[in-house]
Amino acid sequence: MMRSSSIKAGPDHVDFKEVLAPTPFQDRVDSYSLTQDWASWNGYKTAKTYDTLASEYFAIRSTCGVMDLTPMEKYRVGGPDALHFLNRLVTRDISGLQPNRVTYVVWCNDEGKVLDDGTIFSLGGGEYRLCSQHHQLDWLLISSLGFDVTIEEETHSIAALAVQGPTSYSVLSAAGIQELNGLKPFGMINARVNGIECMVSRTGFTGDLGYEIWIDPSNASAIWDAIFALKEQGLFDIRPTGLGALEMVRIEAGFILPGDDFNTAETAIRADHDRSPYELGLGWLVNLQKCYFTGKRALFAEFARPIRRKLVRLSIEGNKPPKDAFLYDRKGGGRIGTIKSCVWSPILKTNVSMADIEYDKGAPPKQIWAEIYYQKELEWRATWAQCRLSIKPFWVHQRSSATPPQKY
Amino acid sequence: MTKRPSVIVIGSGHNGMVCSNYLAMAGYQVDVMEAKESLGGAAGVFEFAKDFRAPGLVNAAYGLNRKIYKDLKLSPQSEKAPKKIDCVALDVKGEHLILTSDGVSGHKISETDIGAYKKFKKEFTSYAKALDPLMTDRPPRLKNMDRKDKKTLARLGWNLRFGLGTDSMREFLRVGGINIYDVLNEYFDSRHLKAALAVDAVMGQHMGPRTPNTVLTYIHRVWAQTHATSELSTGKDILQALYNSADSAGVRFRPNSRVRRVLVEQGRATGVLLESGEEVSASIVVSNADVKTTFLELVGAQNLDAMFCHRIDNIRCEGNVTKIFFAVRALPQFRNLDQKNLRHRLLIAPNQRYVEHAFNHSKYGECSENPVLEITVPSLADPTLAPSGFHVVSVSATYTPRAPKQGWDNLRTVFLGNVLSTIEQYAPGFSENVEASKLLTPADIGVNYNNVGGHWHHGELSLDQSFMMRPVFGASQYDTPIEGLFLCGAGTHPGGGITGVPGHNAANRILEFGGRV
Structure with missing residues (x-):
């Protein structure tokens, strides 16, 4: 019974022949999909690509990409202890989170190893929405012992649409949302589109200017239509984008993906295969001065020790895809890590990646070399490529933080 | 003069x-906060009916651990008891069995069974002795071991391999995790004898004779008995001796001082907040309260990791024993039982199936129709409990769930009726002499003794809640995730009974941390 819960998840979903659940946008998504290239995202049928990867990628970076993100796990947290509960859950101090603001957080198990990351939306009136990459209801319920809170999973009862890219501000303004000019990154407002109530937050997973729209599932098609009507009018180039393009832009933007870039603590079986926030380069999210939170004792101890490994951003020379490559401290030297996820960045014209590497006495290796295996006309070859650590995200643009954003 | 910690x-x-x-003794200034008016916790004496006093929840203590008796130089409180009879297994027709620590006698007991009993007791006593290094010290960690952990494990290994010898070690490893029902059937013929031993394995636990793990609970009992001092054997004497010794060492007792919270600052215990609003600071806080109360109420989840709290919350600590005190006009007349044997522990459990069937009820949220009873007459040893000519009969009755399906309201009378009619079969006329009675269900015990669940041992003595897993992984060496907060109650290793060993082990652990002053 438990295993089928994600399959039954979609609203009014009764077709037993269908393995993946449809999202509220399924009609529209289906009609735009030329490739019929589907993936499962938390049990929902989700497009990997609609048309071509390149066109979707450049929609996000050059015009406007629209993505159905309903499958993202969403939880509503309320009750008198909601804030205390969340502050004991996450490593960051969120006691100052104002209504209509959003913050990025991670949370750990008792050993200070990361279970997942996500965002907390302060909805006002002591209510919060927690969005996460993976299913977290068990952990939230376990963590709620001793707190007067209500926790409700709302993954299936809230539809969400991401509108991302340089023209996203202009698109949403043209769709009738007028209050966007004052909306800063990580802020949110309640608005109306064609009379439909919606919540709009200036958040996203692309590193670009972008918004996320949160609505009742019954209004999903209407919102989609309202946005794509602008394309029909020839005002903007708006394209639906799939998981493939998202993977490209999120690596460029330096966002980690739990479960892909590192084993979440819940899924790690072997010792040392789980990761602390420090080891993920998320030390800035850990506040050891705030009230007690799960994992604090362990993180306090870890903070005092030199770091042993870290998930870092690496750009790799050359044009050979460094997928799954091992990393060495010199050409043919000792192995120090692996590439976790990588992509050829069309906008930067280089290979960029997330890599898990060992640190020596708290310091990164002086040199990092990737041994890359690649095929040329079905023949396997190997080559060496030097890698460079990137402290900042590979791709940042001032438009992602400009308020008000530039109008097109 | 430096201030004492x-x-x-x-x-x-x-x-x-x-x-x-x-x-x-080590030089600390100790204040003991007691929620109730009287001291002594579950072993404390209280008045249950006008002029009748109950000797606490303790029916029959084997006695305080011998090492503690010696270490603390305690003094005997009353005249030495005569040769200890472990118990009398009552028979409805009067064919009772008398069990001592090394022999059994009575009607119709065969020579084979007498021989088997000696062998059985010897064997189990040797297990109990082999386990002693594990019992009277902190249970060793299996990961990140320090020298002491390694030493304890090495001693345990040596004891099991060379102390027990090949045959006994093999036997120990064979029976250690299984049920007492099968083991007793291997040893004995007498149904009565088997039942009496089975009761010792299951009393106080949510287990029947056929439940795996009941050999371990039996060994636990034999261990307590083997290492008990004969000088202090009643709950009252033990408490009095401990109180006198503590008092002269400068321990301050504060009755009517219920602790509301343990004060925690920056992950360190700094004192306690009393129900009265008074804050008392201290460098070390030791909790003798049950583990759930300690962590989930006194410390609070907001100061602890989530999974740790989850483990604490999942400790099984549902009591199964109802305590009943009868104020009686005359000593009970058990059919064919010498009155002098009333000083001993009397068991009503005719056979193992009877015990198992009694347990079946509690599995489904009901009270046993035919309960297993352990009866004592504490006023024989301590005449001050009852007015002259009267007596107090104390009964531990199992099985009764803490929260029965139909609730306790009407069930109290029904269950009291079950108990009385059971006793009546063995001691006709008993009910007519009852002046007053007091029934303490596991729910009552939980409330009266501030013990979540009302379990004798502050938590089942099951393998998954024993040794390095008692009370839970992460707090099994008496120190806790909160610096300066220690546990010393029955919920810690090696568990309940009136041995005092958890308190002893906890004190050693505190001294390890704090050093002697």
């Missing part, structure tokens, strides 16, 4: 007293 012990039960004694 101050310790607050929460709860004045015997383990709290033992721990206080050791700490006071």
Whole structure:
């Protein structure tokens, strides 16, 4: 019974022949999909690509990409202890989170190893929405012992649409949302589109200017239509984008993906295969001065020790895809890590990646070399490529933080 | 003169007293906070009916651990008891069995069974002795071991391999995790004898004779018995001796001082907040309260990791024993039982199936129709409990769930009726002499003794809640995730009974951390 819960998840979903659940946008998504290239995202049928990867990628970076993100796990947290509960859950101090603001957080198990990351939306009136990459209801319920809170999973009862890219501000303004000019990154407002109530937050997973729209599932098609009507009018180039393009832009933007870039603590079986926030380069999210939170004792101890490994951003020379490559401290030297996820960045014209590497006495290796295996006309070859650590995200643009954003 | 480090012990039960004694001896200033008016926790005497006093929840203590008796130089409180009879297994027709620590006698007991009993007791006593290094010290960690952990494990290994010898070690490893029902059937013919031994394995637990793990609970009992001093054997004497010794060592007892919270600052216990609003600071806080109360109420989840709280919350600690005190006009007349044997523990459990069937009820949220009873007459040893000519009969009756399906309201009378009619079969006319009675269900025990679940041992003595897993992984060496907060109650290793060993082990652990002053 438990295993089928994600399959039954979609609203009014009764077709037993269908393995993946449809999202509220399924009609529209289906009609735009030329490739019929589907993936499962938390049990929902989700497009990997609609048309071509390149066109979707450049929609996000050059015009406007629209993505159905309903499958993202969403939880509503309320009750008198909601804030205390969340502050004991996450490593960051969120006691100052104002209504209509959003913050990025991670949370750990008792050993200070990361279970997942996500965002907390302060909805006002002591209510919060927690969005996460993976299913977290068990952990939230376990963590709620001793707190007067209500926790409700709302993954299936809230539809969400991401509108991302340089023209996203202009698109949403043209769709009738007028209050966007004052909306800063990580802020949110309640608005109306064609009379439909919606919540709009200036958040996203692309590193670009972008918004996320949160609505009742019954209004999903209407919102989609309202946005794509602008394309029909020839005002903007708006394209639906799939998981493939998202993977490209999120690596460029330096966002980690739990479960892909590192084993979440819940899924790690072997010792040392789980990761602390420090080891993920998320030390800035850990506040050891705030009230007690799960994992604090362990993180306090870890903070005092030199770091042993870290998930870092690496750009790799050359044009050979460094997928799954091992990393060495010199050409043919000792192995120090692996590439976790990588992509050829069309906008930067280089290979960029997330890599898990060992640190020596708290310091990164002086040199990092990737041994890359690649095929040329079905023949396997190997080559060496030097890698460079990137402290900042590979791709940042001032438009992602400009308020008000530039109008097109 | 330097200021002595101050310790607050929460709860004045015997383990709290033992721990206080050791700490006071080492030079700490110890204050014991007791929620109730009287000291002594579950072993404390209280009035249950006008002029009739109950000797606490303790029916029959084997006695305080011998090492503690010697370490603390305690003094005997009353005249030495005669040769100890372990128990009398009552028979409805009067064919009773008398069990001592090394022999059994009675009607219709075969020579084979007498021989088997000697062998059985010897064998189990040797297991209990082999386990002793594990019992009287902190249970060893299996990961990140320190020298002491390694030493304890090495001693245990040596004891099992060379102390027991090949045959006994093999036998121990064979029976250690299984049920007492099968083992007793292997040894004995007499149904009565088997039942009496089975009761000792299951009394106080949510287990029947056929439940795996009941050999371990039996060994636990034999261990307590083997290492008990004969000088202090009643709950009252043990408490009095501990109190006198603590008092002269400068321990301050504060009755009517219920602790509301343990004060925690920056992950460190700094004292306690009393129900009265008074804050008392201390460098060390030791909790003799049950583990759930300690962590989930006194410390609070907001100061602890989530999974740790989850483990604490999942400790199985549902009591199964109802305590009943009868004020009687005359001593009960058990068919064909010499009155002098009333001084001993009397068991009503005719055979193992009877015990197992009694347990079946509690599995489904009901009280046993035919309960298993352990009966004592404490007023024989301590005449002050009842007015002259009257007596107090104390009964531990199992099985009764803490929260029966139909609730306790009407069930109290029904169950009391079950108990009385059971006793009546063995001691006709008993009910007519009952002046007053007092029934303490596991729910009552939970409330009256501030013990979540009302379990004898503050938590099942099951393998998954024993040794390095008692009370839970992460707090099994008496220190806790909160710096300066220690546990010393029955919920810690090696568990309940009036041995005082948890208090002893906890004190040693505190001294390891704090050093002697």
